[in-house]
Structures are given as C-alpha cells and as structure tokens.
Amino acid sequence: HRRAFLMLMARTTGADVKHLVLFLFTCKEIMWLCYFISLGAVPLLIKQEERKNTERKNSSLVASENWSEGFCDGKITSVNLITLQPNQSEMPEDDGTKRLPQALIIGVKKGGTRALLEFLRVHPDVRAVGAEPHFFDRNYQNGLQWYRDLMPKTLEGQITMEKTPSYFVTREAPARIYAMSRETKLIVVVRDPVTRAISDYTQTLSKRPDIPSFESLTFKNRTTGLIDTSWSAIQIGIYAKHLDNWLQYFPMSQILFVSGERLISDPAGELGRVQDFLGLKRIITDKHFYFNQTKGFPCLKKAEGSSKPHCLGKTKGRTHPNIDPEVVQRLRDFYRPFNMKFYQMTGRVFGWDD
Numbered sequence: 001h002r003r004a005f006l007m008l009m010a011r012t013t014g015a016d017v018k019h020l021v022l023f024l025f026t027c028k029e030i031m032w033l034c035y036f037i038s039l040g041a042v043p044l045l046i047k048q049e050e051r052k053n054t055e056r057k058n059s060s061l062v063a064s065e066n067w068s069e070g071f072c073d074g075k076i077t078s079v080n081l082i083t084l085q086p087n088q089s090e091m092p093e094d095d096g097t098k099r100l101p102q103a104l105i106i107g108v109k110k111g112g113t114r115a116l117l118e119f120l121r122v123h124p125d126v127r128a129v130g131a132e133p134h135f136f137d138r139n140y141q142n143g144l145q146w147y148r149d150l151m152p153k154t155l156e157g158q159i160t161m162e163k164t165p166s167y168f169v170t171r172e173a174p175a176r177i178y179a180m181s182r183e184t185k186l187i188v189v190v191r192d193p194v195t196r197a198i199s200d201y202t203q204t205l206s207k208r209p210d211i212p213s214f215e216s217l218t219f220k221n222r223t224t225g226l227i228d229t230s231w232s233a234i235q236i237g238i239y240a241k242h243l244d245n246w247l248q249y250f251p252m253s254q255i256l257f258v259s260g261e262r263l264i265s266d267p268a269g270e271l272g273r274v275q276d277f278l279g280l281k282r283i284i285t286d287k288h289f290y291f292n293q294t295k296g297f298p299c300l301k302k303a304e305g306s307s308k309p310h311c312l313g314k315t316k317g318r319t320h321p322n323i324d325p326e327v328v329q330r331l332r333d334f335y336r337p338f339n340m341k342f343y344q345m346t347g348r349v350f351g352w353d354d
C-alpha cells in the first residue's frame, strides 16, 4: 500500500519517488518531535500561567493599599486597615512586619515617660520607636501609612509602642487614637503636678535662660493670688480635666496610670503592673535595675541590645531652681481638689497631698 501510494503521488505530482520518501520521512519526524515537545511543554505552560496569576493578585493588593492611602488622604479608618491586612500577611515574616502601635505612652510631659519606655524596651516582646512621633497631635495630616512606616518591625506576638507625652493634653488625640484602633492600650505616667510644673519650667529655662521667673509666670495677678491656668506648665497638671476627655472614648480599664514617683523608688514594682496590663510575661524584675548614686535614679544593668549598664541622659534629672515656698504652697492648694478628683477617678491614691 505504501509503495502504491508513493507511485500515485509521484505520478500526480511529477516528483521523483526518492525525493517523496525523503519528504514524507522528514514530515513524520517533525510531527513526532512536535508531539514530544507538547507533552513536556503543556505542564510547563500551566505552571507559568499559575505564576503569572499569583503575581497579578499580589500586585493588585499592593495597588489597593496605595489607593486607599491616596484616597483617604491621611484620614484612614479601621475599614481601610482591614484592606491592608491580606497584603501584610503575604509579606515575608522572617524579619517581621511594621505594625501600628497596640499600646501608647500618652503622657504626661516630665512624668517619667522616657524612663518607662527605656525600661519596657528590655522586654523581648516589646518593640518601640525611640523618638517621639507626635502623630496624633502635630503630624496627623501625614496619614497612618506614614505613622506605620516609623514603627520598628515586629514578629507575631510582639507589641509595638511609642511615647509622645503631649497626647494626654491634646483635645483631638482620643478620637484620633480611637479611629486607629479602639483596642489601643493607653499608659499615663503621672507625677505630683507641682514638681511636674517646676520640672517643665526647668526644661524651658535650659533652652531659653531669659524667660521670667517661675513665680511670676504662675500668677495672673500676684497680689490677688490668681493662678494663671492658661500657662501650659500649670494646665498640664490638672489631670482630672484631661482624663475626662479620654473617658469620652476609652473605658478606664484600657488606661493604666503609672506613678512617676514609684517609677523612681520601685521601678520593678511599677514595671510589673505595666507588664500585666500589656498582657506580657513578667520578665522585667528588680534584677534588671540598680540605683545609681551619682545620677540619683534607678538605671538598667543592661540596656536593650547591649550588655552595658545604662542610665538616662543629662536632660533627665536636671537640678530644679529654688521656688518661693509660698508659691509652692499656693500651687499645692490649687491642685488639691483636682488631685482628689483624679484619685477618685483612677481608684489610686498617688499621695501628692500627704
């Protein structure tokens, strides 16, 4: 049959039989070659297609993240944040992910906020920003993406933190923090408002030595003894008033008050309360501290990521100027009712009026 077919082909096409044999043989080989290639190529093509699909999916998630940032123009709500989650979880987890803080030290200025943050950083499950981001007061227009970019990377189970003491007296801060997450844990380090005011004044004086005396700034009218509550050094210490603003958004159970005085006299005790509040294992104990006589403060035996002892710098523990005792007494009388209200609200007696 093969021979008859070849003869017929040669006769109709007028081609040489030898050439026809060669031609058909080559066609057959080519067809077989194509068949074998397709066997291997099909799974390969499927794999390539799958990879392309995954890449497409990832890039659309990144695009949606960028979109929500741009669209919301710094006013990102928790709804937008949920959109960001899938992409975060697909990012490599080995060196961690930048997350928005779950806990904040919101105040008070000169309360001992730096000491608390430095002590907390010793805990392996706490990661914190060194500088004060001032996001919820001065930099809110930069948006949550900007804020999150400032954060250190954390692994699953680690807590991201920052401290900005001015949040406590910023009217808009509670609503803004609530909009980021209503679950945010808030820590306030409080200190006797009179010494706090003097400490605040001492800091300003160190930067601007020509400012008026503490005594003259305290009063609106020295003869009538009317206190100038618009002076920020005085205003910040009316803790009960500021706390009222926070309680419009957060329950008391979500706010922890740390005694600035106890943070100096018993750092491990206060750190124990803070670790419990944050749901952390009590790792920071009295073994971590020693009292530095020269500095006059507790210091860390080993700072975070170091094996050396560490005290806070020169700007912490400045010598306060002597203030007229009559003025100090007048301020004590002024703060007493506010302090009583504050003790009542927090359920803790801080002992500033003993």
Ligand SMILES: Nc1ncnc2c1ncn2[C@@H]1O[C@H](COP(=O)(O)OS(=O)(=O)O)[C@@H](OP(=O)(O)O)[C@H]1O
Pocket: 108, 109, 110, 111, 112, 113, 114, 115, 165, 199, 200, 202, 260, 263, 264, 297, 298, 299, 311, 312, 315, 316, 317, 318
């Ligand atoms: N361990 C330790 N070392 C040094 N200083 C300590 C410590 N614990 C608490 N303090 C007190 O912290 C006060 C400064 O408070 P802040 O860190 O909150 O100040 S600031 O608002 O960040 O400027 C600072 O206030 P001044 O003494 O008035 O400078 C300290 O009294």
